[in-house]
Amino acid sequence: MTTVKDSADTLGPDENTVDDLSSADTVDTPERPAAPPPVRRRTSATTPQDRWVALGCAVSATLLTWFVMHELLTSPGWLADLVVAYLLYLAMLYLVTRDRLGHLAATDRLVSAVVVSGAAGLLVPLLFLLGYIVTKGLPSLRLAFFTHDMSSVAPTDPATATGGLHAIVGTLEQTALALVFVVPLGVLTAVFLNETRSRFRRPVRIFVDAMSGLPSVVAGLFVYAALILPPVQSGFSGFMATLALTMIMLPTVTRTVDVVLRLVPDGLREASLALGASRARTVWSVVLPTARTGVSTAIILGIARVVGETAPLLFTSFGSLSMNYNPFGDPQESLPRFVYRYIKEPLASAQERGYIGALVLILLIFALFALTRLIGRQRWSSRRTKPRSDR
Amino acid sequence: MLGILASVTVTTPAPDASPPEPLAIADVPSRADRAFRRVTTGAGLSVLGLLVVIGFFLVYRSVPAFRISGFGFFSTIQFDAASGQLGVLGLIYGTIVVALIAVAFAVPLSILAALFISDYASGRMRGFLTGLVDLLAAIPSLLYGLWGFSFLRPYITPLSEWMTSNLGWFPLFATKPGAVLFNSMFVAGLVVSLMVIPITTSVIREVFTQTPAGEKEAALALGSTRWGMVRTVVLPFGRGGIVGGSMLGLGRALGETIAVSLLLPQVPVVTSHLLEFGGATISGFIANNAGMSGIGLNGLMAAGLVLFVFTLATNFTASVIISRSRSGVGVDA
Numbered sequence: 001m002t003t004v005k006d007s008a009d010t011l012g013p014d015e016n017t018v019d020d021l022s023s024a025d026t027v028d029t030p031e032r033p034a035a036p037p038p039v040r041r042r043t044s045a046t047t048p049q050d051r052w053v054a055l056g057c058a059v060s061a062t063l064l065t066w067f068v069m070h071e072l073l074t075s076p077g078w079l080a081d082l083v084v085a086y087l088l089y090l091a092m093l094y095l096v097t098r099d100r101l102g103h104l105a106a107t108d109r110l111v112s113a114v115v116v117s118g119a120a121g122l123l124v125p126l127l128f129l130l131g132y133i134v135t136k137g138l139p140s141l142r143l144a145f146f147t148h149d150m151s152s153v154a155p156t157d158p159a160t161a162t163g164g165l166h167a168i169v170g171t172l173e174q175t176a177l178a179l180v181f182v183v184p185l186g187v188l189t190a191v192f193l194n195e196t197r198s199r200f201r202r203p204v205r206i207f208v209d210a211m212s213g214l215p216s217v218v219a220g221l222f223v224y225a226a227l228i229l230p231p232v233q234s235g236f237s238g239f240m241a242t243l244a245l246t247m248i249m250l251p252t253v254t255r256t257v258d259v260v261l262r263l264v265p266d267g268l269r270e271a272s273l274a275l276g277a278s279r280a281r282t283v284w285s286v287v288l289p290t291a292r293t294g295v296s297t298a299i300i301l302g303i304a305r306v307v308g309e310t311a312p313l314l315f316t317s318f319g320s321l322s323m324n325y326n327p328f329g330d331p332q333e334s335l336p337r338f339v340y341r342y343i344k345e346p347l348a349s350a351q352e353r354g355y356i357g358a359l360v361l362i363l364l365i366f367a368l369f370a371l372t373r374l375i376g377r378q379r380w381s382s383r384r385t386k387p388r389s390d391r
Numbered sequence: 392m393l394g395i396l397a398s399v400t401v402t403t404p405a406p407d408a409s410p411p412e413p414l415a416i417a418d419v420p421s422r423a424d425r426a427f428r429r430v431t432t433g434a435g436l437s438v439l440g441l442l443v444v445i446g447f448f449l450v451y452r453s454v455p456a457f458r459i460s461g462f463g464f465f466s467t468i469q470f471d472a473a474s475g476q477l478g479v480l481g482l483i484y485g486t487i488v489v490a491l492i493a494v495a496f497a498v499p500l501s502i503l504a505a506l507f508i509s510d511y512a513s514g515r516m517r518g519f520l521t522g523l524v525d526l527l528a529a530i531p532s533l534l535y536g537l538w539g540f541s542f543l544r545p546y547i548t549p550l551s552e553w554m555t556s557n558l559g560w561f562p563l564f565a566t567k568p569g570a571v572l573f574n575s576m577f578v579a580g581l582v583v584s585l586m587v588i589p590i591t592t593s594v595i596r597e598v599f600t601q602t603p604a605g606e607k608e609a610a611l612a613l614g615s616t617r618w619g620m621v622r623t624v625v626l627p628f629g630r631g632g633i634v635g636g637s638m639l640g641l642g643r644a645l646g647e648t649i650a651v652s653l654l655l656p657q658v659p660v661v662t663s664h665l666l667e668f669g670g671a672t673i674s675g676f677i678a679n680n681a682g683m684s685g686i687g688l689n690g691l692m693a694a695g696l697v698l699f700v701f702t703l704a705t706n707f708t709a710s711v712i713i714s715r716s717r718s719g720v721g722v723d724a
Contacts, residue, residue, distance in 0.1 A: 108616035118503020188434030213706040215646030218695040280427030308531020311648035
């Protein structure tokens with residue numbers, strides 16, 4: 001634990017103290033004026049001086065890097081420059097802050113800088129990823145992508161002629177069918193885990209956890225070997241993909257709904273039961289309505305989980321170039337399958353087709369995500385207190 | 392509550408009337424309750440049954456492969472269905488190496504990002520970043536794989552060259568002279584780490600934000616800096632979450648398919664030269680051999696079973712570690 005004595009370093013310079021270097025001393029000095037003016041302490045972590053120090057360190061680190069790496073040595077690349085400049089910046093920041101405020105504050109600033117750059121390291125890949133897919137996909141995206149399929153498009157046609165309607169229809173049908181299985185089963189299982197006192201709850205919870213570890217490719221392989229190969233021999237179809245997707249989606253939805261139901265206050269349940277409602281009535285009229293937004297979020301997260309799932313489709317829906325509205329017979333295309341098909345081809349125009357599909361897929365995920373945010377925001381506005389009618 | 396109470400007092404009959412007949416308290420469930428119990432139990436048991444069927448079927452279909460190769464299944468590197476030589480050692484090795492590289496890159500970055508979200512960012516920034524991490528976790532691995540395959544790969548090759556020429560004394564970075572350095576397990580591990588980061592970050596952040604505010608404030612009130620507070624309160628509290636989140640990330644990295652199938656040549660090999668062309672993982676190998684039939688398919692099933700057991704073991708260890716730790720109560724990861 002840090003001792004009280006250290007606090008002199010850590011309180012930080014006051015906004016109003018102009019002579020910043022001695023502020024650490026002022027805190028501890030016993031001979032203060034009898035009635036100090038009511039100074040409002042700023043609790044914010046940084047002061048203008050701190051920002052100037054950070055800026056100065058950054059500038060001098062950049063210049064020093066440029067001098068050393070380009071004037072004295074030959075730089076191996078921009079990545080090396082970046083690493084050297086970053087390390088120099090950290091060292092300078094530490095030394096300057098230690099000179100100003102002591103080693104405790106210096107360590108604190110150093111760690112803050114590292115943490116901030118770590119968070120930036122999380123943000124940068126996403127922005128790169130988004131920018132890359134948009135810049136690659138957008139120039140060739142035409143309205144025709146949403147109106148026709150690939151059966152009339154020759155492999156040598158330009159990427160602007162790409163049609164993806166068959167893939168979009170396949171994705172929508174397979175996901176919707178998976179929802180038909182997953183939503184009732186997942187919600188009921190979560191209710192079973194939370195609202196009953198059955199002795200099977202523990203094994204079921206363990207098995208749901210285990211199932212969420214099922215690799216998606218194994219789910220596809222299972223459907224392929226169990227239903228598509230000879231003993232049953234039902235052939236590739238969108239429905240087979242639905243079955244594989246169900247296995248992947250079910251544990252996600254069940255676990256999320258389980259967490260959401262756990263958040264429903266026990267007082268509500270007890271009130272309902274005390275008023276004489278049965279357990280079924282309590283779940284139907286109290287627990288599920290209270291958790292409604294959470295349940296819909298769970299379902300949308302489940303959709304987002306499977307809508308880009310590619311590996312099981314290779315074994316189940318197989319994919320095709322032409323439109324197939326019937327998910328129960330014949331191979332069916334879907335967006336991830338579409339992307340995977342074209343991205344593996346060496347031809348540049350084929351790869352561009354893949355990027356268009358990826359762009360549409362990412363837009364779909366974004367739309368789903370915006371939907372969860374929207375539902376989450378409406379949490380309190382829709383629950384209005386009913387006017388009392390018994391008077 | 393008060394309203395109900397008030398209305399009850401209003402409608403109470405005159406005090407001289409005889410007290411109302413006490414209702415019999417019965418523990419016998421009503422018919423609706425019994426139906427409810429049956430339906431929910433049925434749903435729960437059907438999930439249980441589904442997994443049992445999957446597991447049983449995987450075992451059943453892998454038996455021929457185990458029978459042909461015996462214990463050699465786990466000690467043979469090559470997987471060649473045409474010659475009847477089935478082995479999974481090279482695949483297991485590649486799977487574990489790629490997953491470990493991914494986790495080694497992902498975990499430090501995740502800890503930093505989680506710390507930033509929980510203790511450094513301001514209120515609005517925190518909400519934005521939390522949503523961003525969830526969004527990152529929802530982006531399909533196909534898109535990460537696509538990006539790593541076509542954008543990132545050319546940039547990593549010079550890095551590999553630099554590493555092998557300057558750090559080649561370290562056995563893992565050594566390469567044979569003149570070896571090709573693209574499509575290596577190192578590249579695959581880096582791309583997989585991108586997919587793992589959102590998941591580990593979100594678990595670790597969840598644990599960090601549950602640090603009792605009182606303890607943090609106590610540390611600050613005793614005069615510690617923010618780093619002192621993080622070091623003495625947040626990190627010890629979140630240790631279980633860090634380990635558990637890393638294990639969950641490892642589980643995800645083990646099962647990662649599409650990126651690996653795009654990046655690796657999928658030729659099973661056991662080598663310490665991680666920067667060189669080559670390598671295969673179980674899931675990528677299965678995806679690249681989708682059309683296999685006969686004994687080869689049995690071999691793939693057996694490999695899938697091995698992968699399933701691996702992910703199961705890591706996920707269970709993760710959840711045990713998380714729930715045993717002080718911070719893990721109520722965290723569902």
